[in-house]
Amino acid sequence: xxxxxxxxxxxxxxxxxxxxxxxxxxxxxxxxxxxxxxxxxxxxxxxxxxxxxxxxxxxxxxxxxxxxxxxxxxxxxxxxxxxxxxxxxxxxxxxxxxxxxxxxxxxxxxxxxxxxxx
Amino acid sequence: xxxxxxxxxxxxxxxxxxxxxxxxxxxxxxxxxxxxxxxxxxxxxxxxxxxxxxxxxxxxxxxxxxxxxxxxxxxxxxxxxxxxxxxxxxxxxxxxxxxxxxxxxxxxxxxxx
Numbered sequence: 001x002x003x004x005x006x007x008x009x010x011x012x013x014x015x016x017x018x019x020x021x022x023x024x025x026x027x028x029x030x031x032x033x034x035x036x037x038x039x040x041x042x043x044x045x046x047x048x049x050x051x052x053x054x055x056x057x058x059x060x061x062x063x064x065x066x067x068x069x070x071x072x073x074x075x076x077x078x079x080x081x082x083x084x085x086x087x088x089x090x091x092x093x094x095x096x097x098x099x100x101x102x103x104x105x106x107x108x109x110x111x112x113x114x115x116x117x118x
Numbered sequence: 119x120x121x122x123x124x125x126x127x128x129x130x131x132x133x134x135x136x137x138x139x140x141x142x143x144x145x146x147x148x149x150x151x152x153x154x155x156x157x158x159x160x161x162x163x164x165x166x167x168x169x170x171x172x173x174x175x176x177x178x179x180x181x182x183x184x185x186x187x188x189x190x191x192x193x194x195x196x197x198x199x200x201x202x203x204x205x206x207x208x209x210x211x212x213x214x215x216x217x218x219x220x221x222x223x224x225x226x227x228x229x230x231x
Contacts, residue, residue, distance in 0.1 A: 004160075042224055043209075043224050043225040043227070044222055044224045044225070045161070045209065045211070045222035047219060047223075050219075061201065091160050091161075093160075097217070100215070102167075103163055104149070104173070104213075104216055104217050104221065105151060105163040105166060105177075106151075106161070106163070107154075107163070108160030108161050108162070109160050110158070110159055110160050111158075111159075111160050
């Protein structure tokens with residue numbers, strides 16, 4: 001079974017600074033996707049960034065980038081120029097790339113609560 | 119609709135009561151998921167529909183949990199004889215097709231007292 005581990009329950013960052021959230025995962029599959037989701041107090045999960053395991057290049061979306069280390073099964077999220085609106089719970093998630101008639105469900109970590117200090 | 123809509127946003131149930139949680143997916147989305155998110159935890163998979171077919175219900179914690187999507191659009195998650203451990207946020211997500219990006223609703227927070 002796949003597992004996703006986020007070892008930092010809480011993190012804080014000064015506004016305009018950079019912060020890195022950690023995630024490790026365990027899988028026997030070779031083709032899969034990794035995601036970072038943001039969950040503000042409204043509870044709605046918002047996709048921040050996605051990485052395909054077959055791609056060596058790290059994904060980037062504006063101020064958000066990842067450091068994907070496939071051999072180490074590590075997938076960290078870097079937030080640059082942190083803004084007050086970045087404060088939220090962040091979840092790392094895994095999904096198999098192909099499962100035939102399977103459900104493609106997401107497996108989530110327990111989350112990291114990010115606070116942004118003005 | 120513009121996004122995934124869930125109702126009610128909040129539900130308080132007395133232990134032993136039956137509850138029904140509704141999910142309106144994005145129009146045209148074939149795949150629909152239910153997740154359960156306990157306090158301080160990440161969401162955990164409950165069940166999956168492709169159109170009206172429930173293809174995976176491996177995450178349902180007990181036979182008190184039942185989900186349906188009779189016309190391949192709106193889905194209802196029903197919990198019978200609720201217990202305190204059922205207290206959680208129930209999230210619904212839909213996607214256009216198998217394996218495409220899932221869009222989440224704002225969830226229903228269920229509190230069993």
